Amino acid sequence: QRLRRGAAGSPRGACRLIADALATLKRLPPGPGARVLVRADSAFYGHATVATALKAGADVSVTVRMNLAVKAAIATIADDAWTGIEYPEAIYDETTGTWASKAEVAEVSFTAFTSRKKAERIPGRLVVRRIPELNLRQDDGQPTLFDTHRFHAFFTTVDPEVLDTVAADRTHRQHAIIEQVNADLKDSALAHLPSGHFGANSAWLVCAVMAYNLTRTAGILAAGTFTKARTGTIRARLVNIPARIASSARKIRIRLPEAWPWQQGLERLFTAIHPPPQSA
Template sequence: GFTAFTSRKKAERVPGRLVVRRIPELNPKRAAGQGTLFDTHRFHAFFTTVDSGVLDTVAADKTHRQHAVIEQVNADLKDSALAHMPSGHFGANSAWLVAAAIAYNLTRAAGILAGGTFAKARSATVRRKLIQVPARIARSARKTRLRLPLDWPWETEWERLFTSAHAPPQIA
């Protein structure tokens, strides 16, 4: 059990449960100077007011993780098209929301098709590294070519995305 806001009046205090999840540290960082006290595990805490009879600790943890995923999606959308909301017009808000959902879904699909680290990258990262490419179109000998930057670190992922989106037609 845990009571939140104990420094406030009794009417404003919130009783509940504080759940602390211990996760093994897979990439321990050794810094020069003072070391950490617990460097083999990371600890993630969350507070819930749901009774343990209704939601046990494992189910509460699962619910909390799902909440964290949707919060990441909301933050991603607010960093893109939803930054223009709210406006004073209902129609404009509706249009920005539809555009945001379409752009988010297309960008996530592009990241998954590209693979690698882009499968879980935020939309801004996918746009910056895969979509906004400093390339130029060159035409010679009746062929159109796309000239990509030399030694570009995301060339493999971009080619995987391009091949997936523009696969050659299948001969039946």
């Protein structure tokens, strides 16, 4: 998490955030040597963010902008190099206002950031997905490069033996979990920031993220329906439980209502946090 001052663009501070996140991952299982893939949209397609990820030992999969270099690279792809794919679920195309369920993918070798000095250029693969152009414009007599298809491309450094063209495209299109995290936080602690002071809001954000992580961990330990539950659901069903504390025989007991539907989840959570004593 990072709180930025003012109307900051998406790439601002991304290098530090990527470096910190990758440094944290190195300390977690499976530990050093594991390959990590950093996925991002076109706002983060820049030398600074890509180079930071590569320096930390990760691969990248970043959507590229349709600039002249990208269009020229796509034009070199042969007609017989395209592989047809079908989406498990249709994808909504905002430009045409239609749902696309079929597409074709291909790839070409591509060197990113050729405008920089040679040592800073990054070789990789340009994976391209094309779908039929359903919103054709009137022919004005000028031939165009993209007259029958719409193209979406991303740059990746993943070895083709690890992810081939189809697998790389499928991996890049996977749902970004961070969007669910953002929605969850906005529905709880980040519904509003409590102060007009930057420092106070920054501290509030840190606490909000810590609370989110702890609550989601509780949901994972409770298992069952709580594994993917939002933090609001976990708070309502596992934290704010309808119980009363009673003392009996010098022991504290929690009295829950009969036939409480979330009993098993609470028991799994309690056992994971406070396991029973081991016999000698």
